[in-house]
Amino acid sequence: MTPPPSHASSRRPSAAMEETRTLARFVAETLFQALPPAVVETVRLCILDDFASGFAGAPHPWMDAVASLHESASGPCSRFGRAGTASASAAALFNGVAVGGFETDHPYSPGSCHPGGAVFPAVLAAGEAAHIDGRAFFAAVALGYEALCRIGAAATRAVEEERGFHGPAVNAAFGGAFGAGRALGLDADMLTHAAGIAGSHGGGLPEFTDEGALTKRLHVGRGSQLGLESALLAQRGVTGPSTVLEGRYGFLNVYSPAPRPDLVVAGLGEEWLLTGVSFKAYPCHMSFHPVIAAIDRFRQGSGVDPAAIEAVTIRGTHRMTSDRFAIQQPATLLGAQISLPWATALALSLDPAAAASWSDRSLHDERVNALARRVQVVREQTSTPGIAAEVVLTVAGERITLEASDWKGAPSDPYSFDDMAAKLRRYASGVVPDEQAERLIAGVANIEAITDVAVLGTLIRGAA
Structure with a gap:
């Protein structure tokens, strides 16, 4: 009509x-x-x-x-x-x-x-x-x-x-x-x-x-x-x-x-x-990246046993602290990748840049899950300009504060071609032969x- x-x-x-x-x-x-x-x-x-x-x-x-x-x-x-x-x-x-x-x-x-x-x-x-x-x-x-x-x-x-x-x-x-x-x-x-x-x-x-x-x-x-x-x-x-x-x-x-x-x-x-x-530097939600990067640096430099961490409090922006990202015990791997508490626990326990860390095996690792239950997320803007989140770890009664601001891929720490090629090699390993990945990198360089x-x-x- x-x-x-x-x-x-x-x-x-x-x-x-x-x-x-x-x-x-x-x-x-x-x-x-x-x-x-x-x-x-x-x-x-x-x-x-x-x-x-x-x-x-x-x-x-x-x-x-x-x-x-x-x-x-x-x-x-x-x-x-x-x-x-x-x-x-x-x-x-x-x-x-x-x-x-x-x-x-x-x-x-x-x-x-x-x-x-x-x-x-x-x-x-x-x-x-x-x-x-x-x-x-x-x-x-x-x-x-x-x-x-x-x-x-x-x-x-x-x-x-x-x-x-x-x-x-x-x-x-x-x-x-x-x-x-x-x-x-x-x-x-x-x-x-x-x-x-x-x-x-x-x-x-x-x-x-x-x-x-x-x-x-x-x-x-x-x-x-x-x-x-x-x-x-x-x-x-x-x-x-x-x-x-x-x-x-x-x-x-x-x-x-x-x-x-x-x-x-x-x-x-x-x-x-x-x-x-x-x-991105990690296989998780983009808004988590400043937090995961800060924790990754801490894990690599501190030698702290994740089991010794008594509590974790994350104060951050509205987006990363949304209720849909705050589930402490996700039921699936996809749920884990969009859970800030669980992603935090993983980054305190394993290399978060490795795709293999984000697996069903990790999802069912009680050490990671127990730590995720000790992570609290608070929607609160940090007082320091340029800081996306503040992460407070409690270890043996001592409070350790981490400032989360950037990550590999952020404007302050951009990828070079060689950096991105390394990411491709890491993810291609086991999927195609190394020589094939190298030819692909060369092809993109001279596309x-x-x-x-x-x-x-x-x-x-x-x-x-």
Whole structure:
């Protein structure tokens, strides 16, 4: 039924409502050589970190379940740690869950998004299938990242903190659509349609927190898959609304109680939001990193037996001390990775930078669990500027105070390429041969010279 003219008119975009089309033109038309040096440096680190995170996430039992969904979906695309290839859609899902599912990938926190798990797998799958070169791959990753960061920033953190959605799940399909669409060579009109289609695929609830349910591990990877499929559908002539971001019933207005559509295009091409991603050092929630780093330094330098620690009190910011992160005795490994008390106990007991420390064995280690029960979290801003949290340890009646401010990957202690390569080696160990990991690192370092990005894809494959 056609709505009354007055109603139809009220839904029609104004002349100023061009955010979706403007962003699509930017993604379609920006050349690799136009990327500023700081963007190139950041994106190279991001790509290396994406590969590292994929290796970290690949060897876990839930990945078998994801792989089994598409056992008959043959195609040319590689998957982390798997010998066989798969269709582009199946690979985007598998690799997206691998990259984004084990809490090692980098977020863009102001936009509540995880571009690594959303953009990179979709671009890699599209790029392998289309045999694009390294520059085209790099540009697609960079522009997909920037599009997603801007959409997340425009939606604001209110999507998650007020409306109650899981932000990275809700916006991931946009990143996959813009990144894969660019890799496929879609023009601005087709990219607009790809975004329009992706807008109907946003979803994700944070109800997983209480039980530590595995759905969280799927969120961003599913968005990457749906984003890739949105681009493929647009390539085949399926249309989507050209005002999917800014329209009255568009993404920003429906999902956010405080949208800022102007941020989609503000400073576009001059200010690159992607340079604000935060790199992780530990497989746990980003907001915990200052605390875990301070405790890790203490553990390495003090020689204190964790069993001798009588109590731990953490005073920190609103985000890290949220009730959903304060569960002392998580039931699952996912729950442990998003539990500040348990992550604190682990960091006092084991090397938190090692992926192997975050395991079911540690989850059931009574020494870690007993210590986690002695960790109290207090929502209280520290009095010292630049300090994210204060950690007070009580050992033999003595109070030891640690100031938590930075971590490896923080702006004050950024990753170099060599640092990120070391992270990749650590996570790739046991998944692929060392020589294969070295070739991958060299490939990312010289990605501009690669004539077919499928060469990189083959280097993530396992032997079985």
